[in-house]
Amino acid sequence: MLRPEPQIQVVTNTVKTTVPIVAHPKQVQLNDVKIYVVSKENYDEFVKDFEAKNGSDAYIAISVKDYENLSLNFAELRRYIEQQKQIIVYYENAVKPEEEQPSD
Amino acid sequence: MFSSIRIALILVVLAGAGGAFMYVKNLQANLETARANVAKMEVALATSEQSLALERSETKRLGELNTQLSSDLQRAEQYGDELRATLNKHNLTHLANKKPGLIQQRMQDATNKLWDDLESITAPNNGVLDAQTGTTDTSSN
Numbered sequence: 001m002l003r004p005e006p007q008i009q010v011v012t013n014t015v016k017t018t019v020p021i022v023a024h025p026k027q028v029q030l031n032d033v034k035i036y037v038v039s040k041e042n043y044d045e046f047v048k049d050f051e052a053k054n055g056s057d058a059y060i061a062i063s064v065k066d067y068e069n070l071s072l073n074f075a076e077l078r079r080y081i082e083q084q085k086q087i088i089v090y091y092e093n094a095v096k097p098e099e100e101q102p103s104d
Numbered sequence: 105m106f107s108s109i110r111i112a113l114i115l116v117v118l119a120g121a122g123g124a125f126m127y128v129k130n131l132q133a134n135l136e137t138a139r140a141n142v143a144k145m146e147v148a149l150a151t152s153e154q155s156l157a158l159e160r161s162e163t164k165r166l167g168e169l170n171t172q173l174s175s176d177l178q179r180a181e182q183y184g185d186e187l188r189a190t191l192n193k194h195n196l197t198h199l200a201n202k203k204p205g206l207i208q209q210r211m212q213d214a215t216n217k218l219w220d221d222l223e224s225i226t227a228p229n230n231g232v233l234d235a236q237t238g239t240t241d242t243s244s245n
Contacts, residue, residue: 005137010148024228030219037208039201064197067211071191074218075184082180082225090173094166 019095024088 036059038046051057062070200207 005134027226037204086176
């Protein structure tokens with residue numbers, strides 16, 4: 001007696017996770033910062049102008065080297081923000097449904 | 105006796121024919137099942153091929169995105185690299201001593217530009233800032 005042919009069951013089940021893309025945070029609002037460069041050449045003029053403008057002769061001084069370090073620190077922060085944003089954009093593009101992919 | 109043998113022979117023939125009939129019926133049923141299985145296998149194969157094609161296109165797309173990301177991440181290093189090069193190239197202390205007014209203006213401009221750049225790159229609908237905007241001013245901030 002022949003064995004009956006086994007029945008094949010084909011079940012296709014595609015599950016795609018949908019990750020909602022949340023809004024980005026609002027952009028930073030930065031305040032202006034006035035910089036004074038002071039040397040022996042313009043010190044007296046600086047004190048006079050500064051006091052006239054700010055009503056006080058107290059100020060915070062920073063050396064040229066520390067100013068350079070401050071600049072490099074800001075450059076690092078800027079790099080980090082940019083790269084973080086690029087990574088977020090990468091993930092947003094990666095999880096976008098196919099029909100929403102930007103066309104080249 | 106002769107007729108008994110004949111009857112027995114007829115019964116054997118009938119039983120054989122019945123068995124053969126059942127065998128053929130079973131064979132036909134198996135054939136139908138096999139045909140249905142082949143059809144299902146073809147559908148499964150087509151689905152697998154579609155899945156494979158989708159997987160390939162996804163891998164390609166993600167590879168392209170990854171390449172783009174690497175390039176963008178590298179580009180973000182440009183501003184800092186330029187700034188370091190500029191600071192190494194110029195003696196800012198000497199320049200500040202000799203021409204404080206000029207250096208002050210350049211520092212102020214560079215600082216204002218940095219604030220603008222930071223506001224720009226954090227804008228929600230704006231892409232990442234083009235690293236080409238990195239300034240080469242001697243007083244880059």
